[in-house]
Every structure is written in structure tokens, then in C-alpha cells.
Amino acid sequence: MPASPSTARAINDRSALELLQREGPLTAGQLKQLTGLSRPTVADLVDRLTAAGLIAVVGEAGEQRRGPNAKLYGIVADRAHLAALDVRTEGVAVVVADLLGRALAEASLPIDAASGTGAAVEQAVAFVERVVKEAGADRLHTVGIGAPGLIDPASGELRDSVSLPEWHRRLVAALQERLPEARVSVENETNLAALAEQRDGAAHDRDTFVLLWLGHGTGAAVVLDGVLRRGASGGTGEIGFLPVPGTSNVPSATDCGGGFHSLAGSAAVVELAEEHGLGVPETGSEPTAAAVVRHAVAGLPDAERAGRFLDAFADRLAIGVASVAAVLDPGCVVLGGEVGQAGGARLAARVGERVRRMSPLPTEVRAGALGGGAVLRGALLTARDRAQDDLFAPR
Structure with a gap:
């Protein structure tokens, strides 16, 4: 049946x-060529989209050409403004962008949860409002939030968790209240990082892969056949709770101590480095574990000790990667987060070599390209997609 x-x-x-x-x-000529539509059809759609305020003339093509056929049409970028948030236990990072995803303002702020939930929420919301004002945005169309923890697949809300600050859950509702015209949504931080690595990073050529997040904690995101998989309860990828050899106990329903987190979390990485005689470097804004791994990759402070540390760390990571490969057979695992990026190709190669010995399933191990910034990038990409879905929808 032909379309109406x-x-x-x-x-x-x-x-x-x-x-x-x-x-x-x-x-218009380029649109005709790329879409395969007739000249009159392209002329009509250009008129419609211009009248709707979605596109406008932004210049002319070619130095010698003038007239209607030389007009360049582009999306009206300030037709909508977006915000993306990366909510961590210790603070918030925010970027405000236009409809094309170009950043207009970006900043981060530590949040003092010790001051109480209400005060922490107010501090975070006021900070977001300040960055929006600095960006020159009158209002926000869409807000995308990346946060640790589980997202309820039915409600789309951040679930209660004893391991996360209460202000995380309250922040989403507070932002929606203060920004009533904006569409506010929250997604697990590791899932957003995977989307960013697939669109702009190490997994750009893969429609099936797993992102192993290595930052303050551990997590995983699963993308199968181009679709992000969340699981029945939103818990796909909670690899920190994976029981593994090499720990003194097993995890519980409320504590991932004794699970993979105990081998690859930030504190475990720092402790492993100290066991191998590596000092903890001054980190500045970089997470301590990432700085330790970065120095080891550079052979600091001693190449032999650094190499032994990287081998031991790769042994640990290979346990998690091989477990993922045995269940999902993704063909590719990306070592993401600040620690994965710090380890780079050298750590990824070590892990890949061990996985090949442990698993009969071919699994390529890659270093993440975006590091900790992948969460904010993924939140912005998601916000932009949702805004465009709304604005580009037929009226």
C-alpha cells in the first residue's frame, strides 16, 4: 500500500x-542528489522546513556562483538547547549545547553530600541553571543525565540503592520541577559511555560489543546487534557483583565486595600498584587509579616493576573479560573509563593475550578512546537524538 x-x-x-x-x-541540488527526490519535491520540502524554523539559508556554495541554486541550507542550531549531566558520587559535570550538539558552555562542580540531601540537590540544580545562563540559552528543550546505579526499565527512573547518595535520585525530580518545559531523562552512566564509544570512539565499527567500565568502580554495558540491552530489571552489566577467584569472600545483594569490583575497582588498582612497589603519583584532576596505570604504561617509576604491575592487572581484567565472552560472545570488549583510557593499547594487548588463552571464543580487546568523558558525551548524544526526534517529527 503506497504511503499517503x-x-x-x-x-x-x-x-x-x-x-x-x-x-x-x-x-537544494545536493539534497536532490543525496535523497533521490525530484527537484519540485525538494523545493517543497525546503519551503516547509524553512517555514517551520528548522532550516535557514546559511551561505552560498562556490565563489563564482550566485542565485537561488547556490543557497546553502543548514539546520537552525539554536532552535533548541540541550543539557547533558554526568552525575558522580562526588560531583556533577554539565555541558549545554545547541541542536547540532555544539557545546556552548561546560563546567563541573564538586557536591558536598555531607551538607544533607536537600542542600546537595539545591547546589546541583543551581549549578545547572548557572551553566545554562552562561550558555545564553533561554530554556532547555532536553536534558540527558548519566548516573551510576540501575535504571528501572518500566519507569525510566533511577532505582533506590544503598551504595549511592540519595541526592542522585532527588536531582532528577528537582531538575524537572525547575525546568518544567524540558524533557528530562536519566540513563546508567556505563550505558551512555558505550553509546558514545560506538558513535565517536573505539567501537565505531561494531554493532555488537561490551564496554567494560574501569573508573572509580566497575561496570559493563552490552550492545547486541546495535541495541543497548538493559535486562529485565535494568541490571545488565553489573559486573562488579560477578563472583570471581582471587577475592576473600563473595558479594552480597547489597555489597559488591568480593566480586569483580574487588579486583578492578579504583581502590584495588591502587593497592595492587603498592604491592608491586609503585608509588601513588600526584593526580590533579585525574582519578588516582588512572594516574597509577598511566605512569605504569610509561614505565614509571621503574620499567620492570611497572611491567609486573600491568601483567598482574591484566590477569585480573582478563577474568572479567573472559566471563563476559563466555556468556555473550560479543567479539569485542572495550576497556572504557579513565583507567581503560590510561592503560591504552598496551594494557588492552595484555588483556587480549590472556583472554585468548582462557577462552575459545575470539574476543578483540580494545582501549576506550573517550575515557571518563564518554558519559557526558553519551548523555549529550542521547539528548540531541531525543530533541531531534521531537522537532523533526511530522506535525
């Missing part, structure tokens, strides 16, 4: 907008 005229127009408009978002400004 209105449906066909909506499909054509969306196709043109996606091309402009991906390729940048185009002439």
Missing part, C-alpha cells in the same frame, strides 16, 4: 533533516 501524501512528505522531510545534521549545510 502527508506520510511521504514527513518521510522526505526527516530524510533531509538527517542529511543536514550529518553532512552539514547543503544546496
Whole structure:
């Protein structure tokens, strides 16, 4: 059954907008060539999208060309403003961007949870409002939030967890109250990091892979056949609770101590480095575990001791990677987060070598490209996609 005229127009408009978002400004002739539509159809859709305020003339193509055929059309970037948040136990990072995802303002702030939940929430919300103002945005269309913990697949809300500060859950509701016109959503931080690594990072050529998050804690995100898998309760990837050899006990329902977290979490990495005679370097803003691994990769302070530490750390990581491979057979595991990025290709190669000995399933191990910034990047990509889904939808 052929599409109705209105449906066909909506499909054509969306196709043109996606091309402009991906390729940048185009002439009507270029839109005709890339979409395969007729000249009159392209002229009509350009008129519609211009009247709707979604595209505008942004220049002309070619130094010698003038006239209607030379006009370059681009998406009106300030048609909507977006915000992305990376909510950590100790603070919040925020970026405000336009509809094309170009950052207009970005900042981070430590949050003092000891002052009480209400005060912490107010501090975080006021900070977001300040960054929005600095960006020159009158209002926000969409807010994407990345946070640790489980997201309820039915409600889309951050679930209660004894290991996370209460202000995390309260923050989402407070932002929605203070920004009533914005669409506010929250997603697990590791899931967002995986989306970012797939779009812009180490997994750009993979539609099936697992991101192993290595930061303050551990986590995993599972992407199968291009779809992020969350599980029945939203808990896919809670690898910190995975029972593993090499620990003194087993994890419980409320404590991942004794699980994979005890081998690969930040405190465990620092302790392992000290066992191998490596000092803890001054880190500045970099997480301590990431600084330790970065120095070891550089052979500091002693190449032999650093190499032994990296071997021991790779032994630990290989246990988690091989477990993931045995269950999911993803073909590729990305070592993400600040620690994964700090380890780079040298750590990834060590882990990959061990996994090949442990598993019959071919599993490529790659270093993450985006590090800790992947969460904020993933939150921004998600916010942009949702805003475009709304604004580009047929009216």
C-alpha cells in the first residue's frame, strides 16, 4: 500500500533533516542528489522546513556562483538547547549545547553530600541553571543525565540503592520541577559511555560489543546487534557483583565486595600498584587509579616493576573479560573509563593475550578512546537524538 501524501512528505522531510545534521549545510541540488527526490519535491520540502524554523539559508556554495541554486541550507542550531549531566558520587559535570550538539558552555562542580540531601540537590540544580545562563540559552528543550546505579526499565527512573547518595535520585525530580518545559531523562552512566564509544570512539565499527567500565568502580554495558540491552530489571552489566577467584569472600545483594569490583575497582588498582612497589603519583584532576596505570604504561617509576604491575592487572581484567565472552560472545570488549583510557593499547594487548588463552571464543580487546568523558558525551548524544526526534517529527 503506497504511503499517503502527508506520510511521504514527513518521510522526505526527516530524510533531509538527517542529511543536514550529518553532512552539514547543503544546496537544494545536493539534497536532490543525496535523497533521490525530484527537484519540485525538494523545493517543497525546503519551503516547509524553512517555514517551520528548522532550516535557514546559511551561505552560498562556490565563489563564482550566485542565485537561488547556490543557497546553502543548514539546520537552525539554536532552535533548541540541550543539557547533558554526568552525575558522580562526588560531583556533577554539565555541558549545554545547541541542536547540532555544539557545546556552548561546560563546567563541573564538586557536591558536598555531607551538607544533607536537600542542600546537595539545591547546589546541583543551581549549578545547572548557572551553566545554562552562561550558555545564553533561554530554556532547555532536553536534558540527558548519566548516573551510576540501575535504571528501572518500566519507569525510566533511577532505582533506590544503598551504595549511592540519595541526592542522585532527588536531582532528577528537582531538575524537572525547575525546568518544567524540558524533557528530562536519566540513563546508567556505563550505558551512555558505550553509546558514545560506538558513535565517536573505539567501537565505531561494531554493532555488537561490551564496554567494560574501569573508573572509580566497575561496570559493563552490552550492545547486541546495535541495541543497548538493559535486562529485565535494568541490571545488565553489573559486573562488579560477578563472583570471581582471587577475592576473600563473595558479594552480597547489597555489597559488591568480593566480586569483580574487588579486583578492578579504583581502590584495588591502587593497592595492587603498592604491592608491586609503585608509588601513588600526584593526580590533579585525574582519578588516582588512572594516574597509577598511566605512569605504569610509561614505565614509571621503574620499567620492570611497572611491567609486573600491568601483567598482574591484566590477569585480573582478563577474568572479567573472559566471563563476559563466555556468556555473550560479543567479539569485542572495550576497556572504557579513565583507567581503560590510561592503560591504552598496551594494557588492552595484555588483556587480549590472556583472554585468548582462557577462552575459545575470539574476543578483540580494545582501549576506550573517550575515557571518563564518554558519559557526558553519551548523555549529550542521547539528548540531541531525543530533541531531534521531537522537532523533526511530522506535525
